[in-house]
Amino acid sequence: MPDLSYLAIDSLPLAFGIIMAIIGLVFYTQGLPGKFWRRFYAVLPGIVLCCFIPATLNSLGVFADGIGSQIYGFTATYLLPASLLLMTLSMDVPKILGLGWKAIAMFFAASIAIIISGPISLGIAKWISPEMFTDDTLWRGFSAVAGSWIGGAANQAAMKELFGVSDDLFGMMILVDTTNASLWLLAILVMAKHSAKIDKFLRADSSSIDKVIAAVESYERDHARPATLNDLMVMFGLCFAMVGVAHFVGGQIAGFFAPYSWAVQYSFASAFFWMVVIITIIGVIFSFTKIRRLDHVGASKFGTVFIFILIAAIGMQINLAGIVSQWRLLLIGLLWMSIHVVIIFVVARMIRAPFFFLAVGSNANTGGASSAPIVATAFHPSLAPVGVFLGILGYAVGTFGGYISTQMMRLVVG
Template structure:
């Protein structure tokens, strides 16, 4: 049984590295329906339940320190690939459609929670918030919201499971509707070629460059600096039950990441 911090962190990083390697090398469609992060959560939960490590004071302290310090850094690194200028090239109509869709998703989650909130725990709204974030911005957004709302990992496991199940069902529905896409576009008088041309142009502009060791080291160092700066700035911001210190940290790390992604 693991009782100290270093073996605990080592086994977590080892499991994560294996999943990333297998997902990258195998290109299996399995990971499209069950993302590596979902598998990671359930593997870690299973190992914890089996008593592979005990929740000693040292391990608990290390876990909290790593999570609070690395989450802003990871958000920053993730957003380095997001160039807001390319997003703006999609045009007003598509961007407006995206915001309307995001708004409808948020309304759907709010209404659902209002109807069934008596059946859930008092803090279930945090799980609903993280799940809605996934449908608005993907798994990375969901993890960021988890950190911002202090959603426990035990609850996050259920969120990831539901997200994967819903996503698989939604993909099957979309695939079933593909043959009707042309008729639907004709009915609503939509020009699907515009989106296809925009997607193609964005893919052409997305030229990938190899990252050398020096650049990788620089990015890691910069990400940690962003984490420290975000945490320090958050100390001076007003907080509420919803807008917590962690929320401010995520917001500042996101803003810095978006700005850096343009450069």
Template sequence: MINSGFEFIATMLGLCGLLVWAEQKYHNRFFQWFPSIVLVMFSSMALYTVGAWELTPEIRTTRSAFRDNLIPAMLFLMSLKFNLVVIRKLGIRLIGLCLISTLSIVIGFVLVQLIMNPILGDETPLTFGAMSAGWTGGTQNFVAVKEALSVTDTAMTYTLLMGALCYSIWLVIIIGLKPFKSRFDHFLQADNRGIDQIFDALDNPDDRAFTDFQSLLLMLGLSLFVGMLSLRVGDTLAGTGIFNQLIWAIIISTFLGMLLAPTSIGKLTGSNEISGVMLYLIVALIGAEVSLGALVEAPLYILSGFMILAIHAVILLFSARLLRMNLYLVGIASIANIGSSPSAAVVGAAYDKRLVPVAIMMSLIGSLLGSFVGLGVARILLVLNA
């Protein structure tokens, strides 16, 4: 059994390397259905489920340290290739899709509470209110609403399990939809003309240039330094109570990357390779604490979670059809709510690295609304439950 932080990280990197190598070597239908990035997360979950490691204090600390420090470093590198014309071009449709995604989650929580009320606990209106804040904003919104509603940790146990498991599986599903983009875009009647033209214009020939050792080392060192600096500044800004440390670090590192994008640093090679390694490791770390065996511990709550996600998906898909948005933007809008800035960035990177800042913008909109949404949902559910 793995019981040290180094062994844990070595296993995660070995798993990532093996699956990426296999995908490149064996170009078959299996990897079209299950891209390596999806297999990395599922394999990480499976290894934890069979007891390959225990989440000891050392492993928890190592996992958190790598995840929280690599996320801003990765986003800095990815933002070096970004152009603001993408967001300007999408405009009101993008914001509309994000708000509809939030509204669909609210509707999901309300409808599921009405359906499942007789068989769930009496404190479900409060726990669902707190979880809806997390599923429309992020962890900071969940904590704020949980404390505001005075929800006990005991009452939150099953709802937390529902949130963690459903979110993790939903993240895998969203990333796994990538090979089916053309089919979904046909159903959504997606208008990709403007988006495709922008991406074609942004296709940097330098990305295909030879990557030398000096550029790789510079990108690695610079990104880690920016990540560290962003977290330091984020820790100070977290005292304002607006966002937590990691959210501030994400904003700062992304902004710095966008500032440096037009400079000579943005034209250097190596950022794609280094950020790709970071992305796969982060995905593996996300799955490393989710046990597939949890499915049998709280079946009614987990069923409720998937019912909420199903309602959310149906509303979001048909709204996207009206707005003529493509699958990538729909997936990012969904996970920007259900997850957080880091997970939205992971999905954006898995789809197309140029979508990362769009994903972050969507998640920040959710973060601004999440606490208000959670308090509102709790109030609605309490009235319906009276």
């Protein structure tokens, strides 16, 4: 991969302008009537390109160090909660709850698959390269991956402290985590385009999902109207006011739990965790009030715009070049993720769960509340709240599941 670091962009506005131009170009070409573009986007969905193109530019050194993390920090702080609110306030809660038990079943199947896939992958790696396991360093290091893939960043940090992972090794494990999780995310986004064929393979009944989508589309057709300036000012004023409230209250609650070690391990001391919970609760409450009428003027569409900006910001943090430098650790992570994927496909086929439940249940574990709504949106924007709920559930079980997986890894290779 050529090195373009001498051209590195260190201007935050310019870097942000570039990713916005990429998103705009993707959507422009996606909307063109030509046969070439239809075939092109049938293979590579726009949502994948919005992530992969910034990732490629970052790997080539086009963006200076820290630029991607700054833009992601902005999107995660402001646009992620805003998108969650705008998408959640427009949802039909009874119909979402009517999706049934298979959504929860696939989430826990994905959690259990990650728990057992870690020890299996490390056992295979030890059999192939026993020299990598001369001490207890690696199984402790992979505890951070287990915590992240079942929960999120807070659970990952809890595993680091719990098992005494060194800073250098922790950095390598973040690379293993983000690279493999990002590859799986990209694979899901590609497969989402072909979910009907995958559902046929899984012998799944997706009628409950189709009913939710049909109800939302019917609601939009019956109530959609052109937005006025007054509509937009009220929408964004209310939206970002609630984002501010969620951050403030979330920080206060996290501060209350901070002195308790058990709370840290279970993400109760994470301000981000509480922010996501609070903004979701606010959105659910709004969905039962007249505020839901904001979707008549495109609230969920604005939420989708914010999600795509978040996707591009995530791409800016992916370094594809890291695959070469830490290839052995990355291969262990890839084996871990592959076993996880095989298990959840087997479970989905056994219980005839739609691919949507498989994809969102898996990513709610491996990606958390920040990317599970992205996966759900790839199927239909109205399904984003399902990703939010399962992502929050992932935070709740992340530390517990990560601890069990790590102890199993210790028994296998320790």
